[in-house]
Amino acid sequence: MIQVRKLEFSYTKKPFLEDVNFEVSKGEIFGFLGPSGAGKSTLQKVLTGLITNYKGNAIVNGMESKNHNNDFYENIGVDFEFPSLYEKLTARQNLKYFGSL
Ligand SMILES: Nc1ncnc2c1ncn2[C@@H]1O[C@H](COP(=O)(O)OP(=O)(O)OP(=O)(O)O)[C@@H](O)[C@H]1O
Ligand SMILES: [Mg+2]
Structure with a gap:
């Protein structure tokens, strides 16, 4: 993949x-582990097509990420470092809500 x-x-x-x-x-x-500042988030940006001026290969699901087309984002999911849930809902309510989408 x-x-x-x-x-x-x-x-x-x-x-x-x-x-x-x-x-x-x-x-x-x-x-994917490394000390703070090692470049983990940077590599995540390469793999998700947000950074394209890299050298070498970063191939996701058969597609070189810097050449991605719109379909690329139909097939990947990313959970970034900031909270991506509703803090006033319970954990179960969050799961129900996101599961329903
Ligand atoms: N847009 C940017 N321009 C210049 N330098 C940047 C930029 N984004 C990150 N950096 C530098 O890259 C390094 C951090 O890289 P990155 O955020 O990929 O690390 P990380 O491994 O995800 O760290 P952490 O464990 O803290 O999340 C830092 O030295 C930071 O200053
Ligand atoms: Mg990071």
Whole structure:
């Protein structure tokens, strides 16, 4: 489902993400760990097509993410770092609500 090969990206002229390589298979649960500032969220932005000026490959569901078309977003789901639930609802009410959509 995800293939990352020789990925390079930097916000500045200094190297940041360098030679990142990994694969995630269909159905696999993959934990991506690293210290604060390591580049995890940056890599998430590459994989979700928000950063496109990277080098190497970031292939999601067979599509190079920088070349994504509109269908790309029909097939991925992302939960970002900020809360994406209604805090006045209970956990069960949140599950019912989002499950109903
Ligand atoms: N838009 C940006 N422009 C310049 N530098 C940025 C930008 N976004 C992030 N950075 C820099 O990239 C580094 C952090 O990268 P990132 O947010 O990918 O780390 P992280 O591994 O997700 O960290 P955390 O565990 O804190 O979430 C920091 O040095 C930050 O200043
Ligand atoms: Mg982060």
